[in-house]
Amino acid sequence: MSIGELVVVLGSVALVVSRWLPSAARRPTAVAAVVVVLAGVAVGLPEIRWPVMLVLAADLLAAAVWLLRRRRWPAVSASVACLALIAAGGGAAWALPVPEFPEPSGPAAVGTSVMQWADPARDQRPVVVQLWYPAQAVSPGAPRAQYLGRTRREAKTVAAAEAAYLGAPAFVLDGPTRAHSHAVVDATPAAGRFPVVLFSPGLGGVRTQNTAWAEDLASRGYLVAGVDHPYDSAAVILADGRTLRTRVTADGDRAAWVAARAADLRFVLTRLGGVGPADTTRAAATGHSIGGAAAMRAAEQDPRFTAVVNLDGGPDPDQGPLRQPVLALTHELKDRADTDYVALLSKILGGGSATSYRLTVPGSAHLTFTDAPLFLPPVPSLAGSLGRTASVRMTVETTAAFLDTTLRGSTADLPAALSRHGELHTMPAG
Structure with a gap:
């Protein structure tokens, strides 16, 4: 308020x-x-x-x-x-407040840009990508990026589509359409090249759903690329103004959507090779929910990915073992479905050829690992009980520690850093 x-x-x-x-x-x-x-x-x-x-x-x-x-x-x-x-x-x-984004914790200012590419291998499939990256110093009065879209009008369209997908009235997501984050649109990138973190949102989710997390990682020296998946994300607004509405449903062909998302991630990684600040030799595939499953699938198919972060995503039953290290964050386990999901996840991680980690976070819910705690009611079953900003801080601190180790070669005690936030299970290389 x-x-x-x-x-x-x-x-x-x-x-x-x-x-x-x-x-x-x-x-x-x-x-x-x-x-x-x-x-x-x-x-x-x-x-x-x-x-x-x-x-x-x-x-x-x-x-x-x-x-x-x-x-x-x-x-x-x-x-x-x-x-x-x-x-x-x-x-x-x-x-239902207007979200206030936590100040990024890293030393760099943050810039953001939106790009659109067409994949010639898949009938010119349009993929919209938002980048968050370390920027040169910006004026304190510089306009900050609109949340959920390039403009307020676009944000309203996206919010209404998200609400409709969730079966809620549009006014429930009125607050986020009024918010601005800390990034400056098209700010000049800082000098150097930065490890790449590709992000796939949850089912029906949009590229901006983890903006607070993305901005914090960018302030720490990463280039984060959030992906809108056409016909999956609730609404993808193209550069020419057209809006691609979602075609996914909760009981549809999940394997097909995971495959399409994985292909999008591989395509975006290729295109980022031509973006100056992006160091694609150090790249992580990440995602939330079904996006986490897509990140694991993309890494299985593409050795260019160095690491994987799965934010509470159930993998496909036929997901193969990975050669890359994986960090999987899971919500607090409460029922048989949770137990089965974690058992499958642990089996896949345990069969990999690199050391991986599964961290169960007490007090967390499925949406804890997104921006949702910043603007949804603080109901434990919905957003968890960690608090609005504490949820973001937990997700940032755990994933940043893992990425620093796997993409930058940090020698800090990773298990100790992770175990501060929950019950840690280490999966030694198979």
Whole structure:
């Protein structure tokens, strides 16, 4: 909840209560409350979020209560209704905030660019990629990147598509469309070449779903490439303005989607070979949920990938052993399905030819490893119980430690760094 929204809520409560104060204090309190509400609205301009509209509706009803001077019980009922509206609006503003992205922890500024490539081997399949990379120093006042899209309009389209895919009304994701991250669009890259981290989002997910994680890695010296998978991501908006809607369903051909995503990752890695700051000789395939499965499949098929990070993704049953080291983060295990998924994952990792790691994070849920805790209600079954920014920090610290070891040759104690965040299982090379 923003400061302006909090001011509106508090002023509105005071306005409702003023009707029931002693006569000498009633009118001055009401006038002061109205001034406070108007000040809060002014802070929130030029746009007012829908939860605040509920609170302002309560204010209009509170004004009507003043007309019920001698009709006590109707006034009591109206006042209770006002307080209920204020509670609903204030609660929604708190539970569904405009996300505030954590400040990246690395020494470098962060730039971001969006690219679009067509794969000639697959009927010119269009793949939209967003890069986050270390940048030269930027002005503190430089405009920051819009979240979820190149523009606010694009962000609204993507958010509405994501909400529809999840079966939720579009207003639930209104907050993220108003957010800006820390990256500066098309900032000049810092000198040097940087290890590459390719990222595949969850089922129906979009390239920006792990922006906080991507920006932090970029500030530490990595080039992160988030991939929109056409006809899989909820909405992929092309450079010419066309929108490619998702065709995936939860009970569809999962193996085909994993294969298509893996091919996208291999194609993007090839194209990044022509991007100046990208050092594709040090590249990790990463992903969340089904994107984690796609990362493992891409690494199985392509030896150019040096390492793999799987963020709570169940692999395909026919996934083969990998030659690359793997870090698999999993949510807290609660039922038989979780146990079966982890057993398959452990079997695959144990059969690999490099040492891999499986880390089960207490208090985590499936969406803990994304940006979702920053803007969804803090419900443990939905976003985990680690907290809004602590979830991002955990994902960054574990994956950065692993990538520093596998892509940069760090000699730090990786098992110790990982085990601080959960139950660690090391899979020795088979």
